[in-house]
Amino acid sequence: MNEKTSTARAHTNIALMKYWGKKDAALNLPTTSSLSLTLKEFYTDTMVTEGREDTLLINNLMQDPTRVHKFLDFLRAEKGDFPPLTVVSKNVVPTSAGLASSASSFAALTAAVAHYNDWDLSLEELSRLARRGSGSATRSFFPGFAVWHEGHDDQSSFAESLPESTMPIALVVCEVAKTTKKVSSSDGMQRAMTSPDYEAWVAKSHEQFDVMQAALAANDLETVGAIAEENALAMHALNMSATDRRFTYFSQMTIDIIAFVKELRKQGFLAYATIDAGPNVKIITRQDQAEEIKEKALASFRKLKVEIATPGPGLSYIEENDFADEALKINNEI
Numbered sequence: 338m339n340e341k342t343s344t345a346r347a348h349t350n351i352a353l354m355k356y357w358g359k360k361d362a363a364l365n366l367p368t369t370s371s372l373s374l375t376l377k378e379f380y381t382d383t384m385v386t387e388g389r390e391d392t393l394l395i396n397n398l399m400q401d402p403t404r405v406h407k408f409l410d411f412l413r414a415e416k417g418d419f420p421p422l423t424v425v426s427k428n429v430v431p432t433s434a435g436l437a438s439s440a441s442s443f444a445a446l447t448a449a450v451a452h453y454n455d456w457d458l459s460l461e462e463l464s465r466l467a468r469r470g471s472g473s474a475t476r477s478f479f480p481g482f483a484v485w486h487e488g489h490d491d492q493s494s495f496a497e498s499l500p501e502s503t504m505p506i507a508l509v510v511c512e513v514a515k516t517t518k519k520v521s522s523s524d525g526m527q528r529a530m531t532s533p534d535y536e537a538w539v540a541k542s543h544e545q546f547d548v549m550q551a552a553l554a555a556n557d558l559e560t561v562g563a564i565a566e567e568n569a570l571a572m573h574a575l576n577m578s579a580t581d582r583r584f585t586y587f588s589q590m591t592i593d594i595i596a597f598v599k600e601l602r603k604q605g606f607l608a609y610a611t612i613d614a615g616p617n618v619k620i621i622t623r624q625d626q627a628e629e630i631k632e633k634a635l636a637s638f639r640k641l642k643v644e645i646a647t648p649g650p651g652l653s654y655i656e657e658n659d660f661a662d663e664a665l666k667i668n669n670e671i
């Protein structure tokens with residue numbers, strides 16, 4: 338068996354303007370463009386090497402490889418055949434942050450496979466392929482702020498970097514103990530699309546996009562935060578007003594932290610909330626206010642875990658890695 342390995346690192350990203358609905362589920366085309374911040378502190382390293390069958394190991398634990406196998410078969414059909422792969426992944430995400438996400442995982446996997454096969458692809462092309470694994474992965478190849486263009490077909494739906502920004506943005510990531518049953522993103526957005534308010538959210542998102550991009554260009558963090566909060570809370574309102582099995586990701590503490598963020602603004606802080614497919618709240622703020630906000634959050638909420646995250650780098654490849662032994666172990670087990 339070929340012992341060649343390839344390892345890629347992709348950082349996770351948080352959407353400031355959300356992807357929440359598909360206009361074409363087969364191609365994974367979103368109903369809106371989305372805009373994100375890549376985070377320095379949280380990332381996934383993924384190594385691939387030839388195996389006896391497609392296999393997945395995450396943080397030393399064997400996983401059901403069904404979704405990864407399906408994605409690898411898509412890559413084989415799209416770009417040309419390659420042998421079965423052992424995929425070994427490490428999420429460098431403090432478990433307390435509750436940020437483990439398919440975004441960094443599918444971005445790192447796409448890049449590792451492309452590198453393994455010597456495919457010469459731009460970041461935009463990698464992003465277009467990763468979209469078929471997980472939509473949010475499109476945005477995890479780029480440093481700082483990235484935009485995923487919704488597009489109208491397979492070719493036109495990919496992400497790219499926004500011009501480099503010196504905006505001193507930070508996210509204060511508040512991990513809330515999970516109390517609600519998890520609804521997967523794919524299922525959640527499908528239900529949200531049955532809300533009578535869905536079309537209005539899409540139309541509003543198109544408007545907000547231009548204002549957000551102008552605010553980024555002008556280093557206007559206050560407007561960036563305000564739009565991000567409005568966009569996210571309206572997304573969660575869709576879940577609650579869905580006509581097909583309405584639901585919410587919010588727990589009581591999610592609601593309490595949203596109120597806490599409003600109170601921070603009254604006290605003069607720059608603070609806005611954004612929330613994804615779970616109860617955790619990320620507080621958008623300035624880097625020089627993040628530590629104080631973290632301390633206030635810890636003092637206000639018992640059992641809350643808090644991490645500070647800042648803008649991160651784009652995709653990288655890692656030459657030396659400590660994955661080889663694990664891959665060998667898996668191949669001996671199968």
Ligand code: 2P0
Binds near residue numbers: 357440471612613614
């Ligand atoms: C986002 N989320 O823009 C939105 C906001 C969660 C809330 O992208 O179905 O796991 O695999 O394309 O990428 C999570 O969705 O969904 C997500 P699929 P994905 O970050």
